[in-house]
Amino acid sequence: MEAWQLVRFNVNLLARPHRSSEPVLNSRAMPIATLTNLSLAFGTDQILDRIELSIDSGERIAFTGRNGAGKSTLLGIISGAINEDDGNLWRADNLKFVTLSQNLPERADIKVFDAVSGVFDELGQQLAEYHHLTEQMTGDEADTNRLSQLQSALDHGDGWNISHRIEATLHRLKLDPEAPLSSLSGGWLKRVAIAQSLVLEPDVWILDEPTNHLDLEGIEWLESLLLDFQGTVLFVSHDRQLMQSVATAIVEIDRGSVTRYNCDYITFIERRDKAREIEQEHNKQFDDKLKIEETWIRQGIKARRTRNEGRVRALKALREERGKRISTKDLKLQVDRGSSSGKIVKEAAGLGKSIDGKLIIKDLDLIIQRGDRIGILGPNGCGKSTLLKILLEESSPDAGNLKTGSKLQVAYFDQIREQLDQQRSVHNYISEGRDFISVRGKDIHVVSYLQNFLFNPDQARAPIRTLSGGEQNRLLLAKLFALPANFLVLDEPTNDLDIETLELLEELLVEYTGTVLLVSHDRAFMDNVVSSLLVFEGNGKVQEYVGGYSDWVKGANTQQPSSSSNNKTGNQAGRHQDRKKQKAADQKRLRDLDKLTTKIEKAEQELAHVNQQTAEASFFEQSAERQTAIYDKVAELEKDIMDLMEVWEALEAN
Numbered sequence: 001m002e003a004w005q006l007v008r009f010n011v012n013l014l015a016r017p018h019r020s021s022e023p024v025l026n027s028r029a030m031p032i033a034t035l036t037n038l039s040l041a042f043g044t045d046q047i048l049d050r051i052e053l054s055i056d057s058g059e060r061i062a063f064t065g066r067n068g069a070g071k072s073t074l075l076g077i078i079s080g081a082i083n084e085d086d087g088n089l090w091r092a093d094n095l096k097f098v099t100l101s102q103n104l105p106e107r108a109d110i111k112v113f114d115a116v117s118g119v120f121d122e123l124g125q126q127l128a129e130y131h132h133l134t135e136q137m138t139g140d141e142a143d144t145n146r147l148s149q150l151q152s153a154l155d156h157g158d159g160w161n162i163s164h165r166i167e168a169t170l171h172r173l174k175l176d177p178e179a180p181l182s183s184l185s186g187g188w189l190k191r192v193a194i195a196q197s198l199v200l201e202p203d204v205w206i207l208d209e210p211t212n213h214l215d216l217e218g219i220e221w222l223e224s225l226l227l228d229f230q231g232t233v234l235f236v237s238h239d240r241q242l243m244q245s246v247a248t249a250i251v252e253i254d255r256g257s258v259t260r261y262n263c264d265y266i267t268f269i270e271r272r273d274k275a276r277e278i279e280q281e282h283n284k285q286f287d288d289k290l291k292i293e294e295t296w297i298r299q300g301i302k303a304r305r306t307r308n309e310g311r312v313r314a315l316k317a318l319r320e321e322r323g324k325r326i327s328t329k330d331l332k333l334q335v336d337r338g339s340s341s342g343k344i345v346k347e348a349a350g351l352g353k354s355i356d357g358k359l360i361i362k363d364l365d366l367i368i369q370r371g372d373r374i375g376i377l378g379p380n381g382c383g384k385s386t387l388l389k390i391l392l393e394e395s396s397p398d399a400g401n402l403k404t405g406s407k408l409q410v411a412y413f414d415q416i417r418e419q420l421d422q423q424r425s426v427h428n429y430i431s432e433g434r435d436f437i438s439v440r441g442k443d444i445h446v447v448s449y450l451q452n453f454l455f456n457p458d459q460a461r462a463p464i465r466t467l468s469g470g471e472q473n474r475l476l477l478a479k480l481f482a483l484p485a486n487f488l489v490l491d492e493p494t495n496d497l498d499i500e501t502l503e504l505l506e507e508l509l510v511e512y513t514g515t516v517l518l519v520s521h522d523r524a525f526m527d528n529v530v531s532s533l534l535v536f537e538g539n540g541k542v543q544e545y546v547g548g549y550s551d552w553v554k555g556a557n558t559q560q561p562s563s564s565s566n567n568k569t570g571n572q573a574g575r576h577q578d579r580k581k582q583k584a585a586d587q588k589r590l591r592d593l594d595k596l597t598t599k600i601e602k603a604e605q606e607l608a609h610v611n612q613q614t615a616e617a618s619f620f621e622q623s624a625e626r627q628t629a630i631y632d633k634v635a636e637l638e639k640d641i642m643d644l645m646e647v648w649e650a651l652e653a654n
Contacts, residue, residue: 030057032095032204032232033078038087040073047073049256050087060226060233062243062265065253066454066498067470071236074253075099075206078234098202102209102469102496104189105181105196112184113177116166116195127163131177162199169199186213187380194225207235209469211242212495215380216521238497240265240524341370341486342406345515346391352399352540353386360386362540364400370486373509373516375526377549378536384519385491387534387542388412391517392489411485413476413493420472422465426455429464430479439482453478469496477505490518494525523549600644607637 035053039046047070055061055078063071076082077089079097091097105115114128170177173191181192190213197205211219219242226233226246237243243250243265250261250268259275261268344367351364360383368374368391376384389395390402392412421429431437431446439449450460453474459467467475473496480488488509494502506528509516520526526533527548535543535552545552610633613619619627 030092031055032057032092034088034090035077036088036090038077038084038089040070040077040082040085046256048077048084048253048258051256051258053251053258053260055232055234057232058230060246060248061235061251062247062249063234063236063251063253064243064499066500067468067474067496069253069498070256071253072208074258075208075234075236079204079206095203096200097204097206098197098200099206100193100197100208100210102212103193104186104213105192107182107184107189109180109182111177112170112175112179112181112192112195113166115181115192116170116175116177116199117162119196119200120162123159123162127159127166131163165201166195166199169195173198185380187215187218190214190218194222202231204232204234205229207233207237209236209238209496211237211239211521213380214521216377216523217379219521219523238494238499238502239522240499240502339407339409339484339486341408341515343370344368344403344405345370345372345408345487346405347403348391348400350400351390351397351402353383353390353395353397355383355386359540361390361397361542364542366534366542366544368515368517370405370515371513373529373531374518374534375530375532375548376517376519376534376536377526377552382536382538384536388489388491388517388519408487409483409485410487410489411480411483413480413488413490420464420476423463425461425463426450426467426475427460429475430482437482449482450478470498470501473497474501486514488512488514488516488518490516490520492519492521494520494522596644596647600641603637603641603644607634607641610634610637 031054033053033055035051037050037052038048039050040048051074063074065071073082076099077084078091079099080091081099108115111128113131117127117131118125120127167177173195175188175191175195179188181189184192190210194210210222214222219239223242223245226235233246235246247265248262250263250265252259252261252268252272261271263271346366346368348364348366351361351366352359353361376387378384386395390397392410393402393404427446427450430450434446436443436445437449438444447457447460451457455471455475455478459471464472464475473493477493493505497505502522502525506525509518509529516529518530527550530548532547533545533549533552535545537543545555547555610630613630614634619630
């Protein structure tokens with residue numbers, strides 16, 4: 001499938017309705033699509049079950065849900081690319097639906113202009129040929145005659161308007177029309193795919209994981225592009241900040257059902273969590289009812305002879321429903337931390353690296369200590385993955401020295417999934433042919449272990465190629481976390497993962513006591529996980545900063561880099577010693593903050609417990625001395641918390 005896909009519904013490619021610059025989100029908004037009692041199943045798997053959904057013009061709707069829940073499928077139904085099994089789908093007439101898929105254009109030996117003009121079929125081919133002839137005019141009579149023929153064809157097809165549209169789009173996206181696709185990185189190929197869909201001037205623009213392959217600058221550019229777009233936007237994304245910035249509504253797909261939230265992403269999370277609390281209470285009541293029914297069905301001969309068949313059928317339905325509910329359990333992400341590494345994990349002095357004459361890293365001094373959680377930021381192609389490979393000793397630097405600490409056990413998450421043999425089964429990939437694997441010193445059956453990562457028994461036996469991108473990433477995590485490791489190296493681990501898995505991965509990495517080094521363009525993920533950043537700033541300069549992505553953005557113009565800066569003076573040995581001292585100071589401060597946070601949380605929990613005692617009716621039945629002692633305890637805890645907060649605020653401000 002191409003990176004772009006057009007579904008035509010009686011549309012003139014050149015005729016465009018007038019639209020305002022702001023989304024129409026009021027009572028006069030016109031519906032563009034309505035789904036009524038719509039269902040779809042793949043084999044025995046019910047993907048969508050009698051769903052109801054209405055979409056108005058000008059909306060920007062984010063679709064969310066777990067991997068495999070049916071997000072891309074639902075967008076395919078809305079666009080007309082996939083047919084539903086049952087129910088009704090209504091779409092407004094004379095609207096153009098254009099889908100930007102996850103697939104990138106192939107790195108073919110053609111120019112960017114040709115790739116973009118190609119979406120217009122024969123007219124696009126004529127434009128491309130005309131473009132190249134005008135660029136390479138030799139005065140040859142045959143060329144001149146061909147130009148005349150092409151001019152006539154383009155006149156009749158109104159090709160000049162399309163040519164202007166292509167040129168304007170390429171300029172807007174900062175794409176070189178003469179650049180061959182074979183020379184472009186994944187991020188620039190993504191821009192080409194966006195250009196292919198934008199030149200078609202969609203009324204409804206559908207995007208499936210649009211931030212994949214884009215660097216931070218590209219993601220921020222995409223946000224602006226979507227906010228400026230004057231039509232309707234329907235998109236799937238795992239980028240929580242993008243959803244918060246762009247979406248005017250959230251649609252969640254869960255176990256075949258669709259729920260619409262008319263709010264921003266943060267409010268959606270609050271409402272979703274409240275709904276799940278209610279569901280958990282209902283589940284408890286449901287389980288109680290199931291126990292009663294199962295007790296009844298196990299009664300003696302007399303009961304079985306006289307039992308109500310309707311009740312038996314109801315029990316069967318209850319068990320089926322329970323199976324559906326159990327399938328929604330959270331992943332059980334656990335890491336086998338292995339043995340503790342030495343205090344120094346990696347120590348680099350004066351590292352330098354060039355690729356094809358381009359300076360990637362210059363004079364980098366770096367110390368990674370046990371327990372560090374370091375993020376790496378930079379544009380596509382700047383050298384982030386190269387730095388990882390140098391630190392992993394898979395590639396050699398051109399200059400400088402690298403020392404590796406003792407007792408190091410490394411687990412490496414590869415961005416491009418080179419570790420995955422698509423022909424192997426999921427079971428074999430995890431187990432290497434065994435039925436049991438050892439995780440954290442315990443033998444676990446492979447199928448049970450895979451179920452912790454939401455793979456059912458059928459998927460365990462299937463080849464890896466049948467898994468979605470998000471499921472393949474989940475499989476890599478399952479393999480990674482089964483290995484004893486005290487040093488996790490993660491290159492874009494968040495691509496294609498659903499948001500719940502992302503949040504669980506964040507929690508795991510925060511609690512992980514080993515060392516973490518990661519590359520990610522997910523801004524929220526970096527904020528929630530890392531304690532410092534290595535930022536590629538151009539011309540080989542790699543700068544270290546304390547804090548996460550937001551801290552770096554806020555202090556971009558004022559924040560002083562840590563002493564790992566490449567702009568150092570004095571002799572190298574002295575600079576390196578200063579770096580060690582500063583690093584130790586930074587780490588001590590972070591450890592002190594963590595300890596204080598733990599103390600504050602413990603004191604607040606104790607205070608809540610004591611306050612609960614004072615709220616009970618039995619409290620006033622106690623002696624006056626006992627009541628006074630408890631009130632004194634409350635006052636003492638409140639003072640302790642205030643004192644701890646003052647120390648925490650002072651440390652945090654330094």
